[in-house]
Amino acid sequence: MLNGLELSALTAALPRITNELQGTTFVWVGSAYALSGTACIPLSGGLAQLFGRRAVFLGALLIMALGSALCGAAQSMNFLIAGRAVQGLGAGAIISIVAIITSDLVPLSDRGFINGLITIGWAVISGAGPLIGGGLAQSGHWRWIFYLNIPFCGVAAVIMLLFLRVRTPPGSVAEKLRRVDWIGNTLVIAATASCVIALTWSGIQHPWNSASVLVPFILGLMGLVGFIAYEATVAKHPLVRIFPLSVSFINRNGLLTVSQVPFILMSTRTSFSGYAQIFIMPIVLLGIILAYLAISAVGMGILITTTFFPVLAPLPISENAAALSYYMFLRNFAQVWGVTIGGAVLQNELRKRMPADFLVQFPEGVAVAYTIIPLIPSLEEPLKSEVRVAFADSLKVVWEVLTGIAGLGLISCIGMKALPLHTDVDRDWALQNGKNDAKERYEPSEK
Structure with a gap:
């Protein structure tokens, strides 16, 4: 809902924001957000597996709130773009972790109803976003499109602290950091950034057949192929299957x-x-x-x-x-x-x-x-x-x-083949029901 509100509201207000900040690189207001959010999604999933869902989700909310504050305080288009990049880091992780937590708690066979509820909430807030963003922009208060995210992040963090009591994998921070697939993350972030930069420039700042578009685009595609090959054959702790x-x-x-x-x-x-x-x-x-x-x-x-x-x-x-x-x-x-x-x-x-x-x-x-x-x-x-x-x-x-x-x-x-849907969840990530349950030793699932 945070992402839906902010994105739809900003779309309605962007022409007014562009005029006030007197910028011509407004396309990067959306592209910086998409770039940072997309590139860091695999990393957020890996960190959630190592450090636990709640810790990573709370960190994502903090980054989202920080990025919103930076965007609201922007006095130039470049400053706004930088704030949007920070926002994207938090937003990408939020989207990923919400999906992961839902899969932890709800069997796949029951997921349709839950997905429907989430989508309804997203649709309602996205529908209200243009009205909110347009109204704020029309009255000269477009900065509140970003500032409104901060209390929402705070409320979400309180809810996570009070009700999301899931296990945290054991081990020291140093041990967990050693298990992070740093090479895979570097490859996917660099390749994604290169592709997004090329796609953002294409047809707007530079022609499709120019070196400014083709070089980063080809390098990005080669990087993605390298990432897939590395994850499939070399990585000890691969980001993805x-x-x-x-x-x-x-x-x-x-x-x-x-x-x-x-x-x-x-x-x-x-x-x-x-x-x-x-x-x-x-x-x-x-x-x-x-x-x-x-x-x-x-x-x-x-x-x-x-x-x-x-x-x-x-x-x-x-x-x-x-x-x-x-x-x-x-x-x-x-x-x-x-x-x-x-x-x-x-x-x-x-x-x-x-x-x-x-x-x-x-x-x-x-x-x-x-x-x-x-x-x-x-x-x-x-x-x-x-x-x-x-x-x-x-x-x-x-x-x-x-x-x-x-x-x-x-x-x-x-x-596409017809397959039965899972009727159970991964017990390693189930909610803790009491003190005894909380003290149970975390053992990686062999399922």
């Missing part, structure tokens, strides 16, 4: 792209509000658009709540933490690809369709146009209508491309 989850990467890389369509839609949301202001859109047409979005939302809700099952069903329950941290890493990484693909298509289409008179006003390129989308209603005719049509036609192409990608995701699921 690679091959049992290879199919999940195909599914998530295809299907999670579609789940980013609302983000792309919101990133150009003022063109839609421009429709209402410039056209006075008929209620019937608005209803049709909302109906289409509702159908898409149903599909995305099903994907979000059900993809845990094919990941965990083939594996022993003792592998839950490693599997889920790897799964969350792939999901977040696929989301970065999804935003990039949609953004690249939109950028290319806008370059072809945007009126020359409009581009002359913004010599930095089409990307800068996102920061002035709220000003479109104030443009003079016929320029205003031409810009509006360019956005509408470009978004149509985005939908067509993502529909094709959704079809590829569907094809990748055809060979």
